[in-house]
Amino acid sequence: MPELPEVETLRRALDRELAGRTLQSVTIYEPRLLRNASAKEFKRALVGHALRSVDRRAKFLLFDFGRHTAVLHLRMTGWPTLNSVKTPRFVFQFDQEKTLYFSDRRRLATLHLLPSADTHKLPPLSELGLEPFQPSYTLENFLTLLQTDQEIKRLLLDQRKIAGVGNIYACEALFAGKIHPQRSAKSLSQSEAKKLFVQIKKISARAIAEQGTSVSTYRLLTGESGNFQNFLLVYDREGEPCVQCKTAIERITQGGRGTYFCPKCQQRV
Numbered sequence: 244m245p246e247l248p249e250v251e252t253l254r255r256a257l258d259r260e261l262a263g264r265t266l267q268s269v270t271i272y273e274p275r276l277l278r279n280a281s282a283k284e285f286k287r288a289l290v291g292h293a294l295r296s297v298d299r300r301a302k303f304l305l306f307d308f309g310r311h312t313a314v315l316h317l318r319m320t321g322w323p324t325l326n327s328v329k330t331p332r333f334v335f336q337f338d339q340e341k342t343l344y345f346s347d348r349r350r351l352a353t354l355h356l357l358p359s360a361d362t363h364k365l366p367p368l369s370e371l372g373l374e375p376f377q378p379s380y381t382l383e384n385f386l387t388l389l390q391t392d393q394e395i396k397r398l399l400l401d402q403r404k405i406a407g408v409g410n411i412y413a414c415e416a417l418f419a420g421k422i423h424p425q426r427s428a429k430s431l432s433q434s435e436a437k438k439l440f441v442q443i444k445k446i447s448a449r450a451i452a453e454q455g456t457s458v459s460t461y462r463l464l465t466g467e468s469g470n471f472q473n474f475l476l477v478y479d480r481e482g483e484p485c486v487q488c489k490t491a492i493e494r495i496t497q498g499g500r501g502t503y504f505c506p507k508c509q510q511r512v
Contacts, residue, residue, distance in 0.1 A: 244319050246409030247375065248450035249461050249469065250302050253323060256464040257304070257343070258297040260325060264337040265293045266308065273332045273350065280356040288356055289313065294337070301371050301406035305362060312362045314355040320460045321345065321352035348460065371406040375444040385440045389428040396424035396497050399443075408443055411456055411478045414503045416442040418477045423511040424495070424502045430512065449474070477503040 245253070266289050271282040280288070288311040298305040304323070306313040315321070328346040333354070335343040345352070357365055373380050373388065388404050389395075399405050399413040408416070417424050419442040422435055431439070455461055455469030458479055462468060476486050480503060481494040490507040 244409060244459075245302060245317050245321070245455070245461050246412055247302060247407030248412070248447055248471065249455035250299055250304060250317065250407075251451050252455045252469065253464060254297050254299040254304055257306075257323060260464070261294050261337055261341060261343065262296050263293060264339065264341055266290050266335055266337055268336040270334040270336075271332075272330075272334075276332050276347075276352060276354050278353050278355050285313075285354075285356050300368055301374055301402060302409070303368060307359055310359060312357055312359045314357065314362065314365060314368070315345075316353045318347070318349070318351035318353070320348040322347070322460065322462055324462070324464055324466060326466050367402065370403050372402065372404040374406040375408070375447050380444070382437060382440050386433070386436055389431060389436055391429055392427045394425050394497060395422060395428045395431065395439075396502055398428045400498065400500065405443070408447070410500045410502075411458070411475070412443070412446055412450065414478045415446050415476060418504060418509060419446065421508055423509045424497060424504050425511060477505060479503065 269286045269290055271277065271285065274282055277285060289308050292308040295307045295309055298307060302317065304315040306315065323343055323345050325343060328344045331344040332347050332352065333345045355365055363369060373384055388398065391398065396413055396417060399408050400410065416439060420435060420439040422431065422439060450456060450471040453469060453471040453474065454463060456471040457468035458472050477492055480492045483492050485492060485505040485508060488505065488507045490505055492503055493506050495502050
């Protein structure tokens with residue numbers, strides 16, 4: 244599933260390629276993709292308008308056309324691309340022969356249409372928590388979130404508390420902080436909490452610089468793979484030796500998601 248670094252990578256590419264171009268036509272191949280407007284209403288609101296920018300909130304892409312904004316949630320396998328695909332869910336045709344295709348093998352993605360002034364009111368956008376790279380992501384706010392018995396890994400995946408940090412980067416940040424994923428959030432010392440706070444942002448920034456992690460379906464706008472999978476230290480490395488102590492990496496399940504960690508470097512206190 245694309246996480247914050249992957250969605251940000253796509254956002255930058257989309258904004259670079261499409262911002263300023265006028266939307267000439269929209270073809271919706273699967274109407275159930277649209278959650279709060281018909282295909283006719285969607286076209287009427289956007290066709291003929293220039294795309295001002297492509298923005299992002301957590302794992303959502305926001306296509307700002309001025310009066311209206313289209314909000315796209317990629318979910319598990321959603322992939323926007325400028326390359327033609329066999330079975331697109333929608334196609335945006337822009338001027339100067341720029342065409343955006345949207346592929347979604349598992350057909351879980353969603354597309355909303357809202358007045359741009361009301362975008363922040365759309366659930367779950369309105370329910371999202373702190374997000375790395377936003378002003379509200381401060382150590383003080385982060386420490387406040389940790390005052391709970393919830394397992395720290397589960398907390399990091401709770402979008403209402405920390406938005407955008409998905410499974411891959413939660414595993415990597417906890418390893419960098421030498422924190423066992425099953426510890427309660429409030430059991431972390433102030434120094435541990437501060438290190439985790441820093442590592443979440445640091446690892447996310449490096450992943451963006453490497454254009455995301457391709458371990459499953461994620462691809463760049465051009466169809467190429469990201470590069471951060473080559474720098475993963477624990478995620479998807481079950482049974483392999485820890486890069487620091489050579490102990491075999493273990494995998495457990497938390498909230499239906501696989502968690503990878505080193506039992507020696509990340510001891511449970």
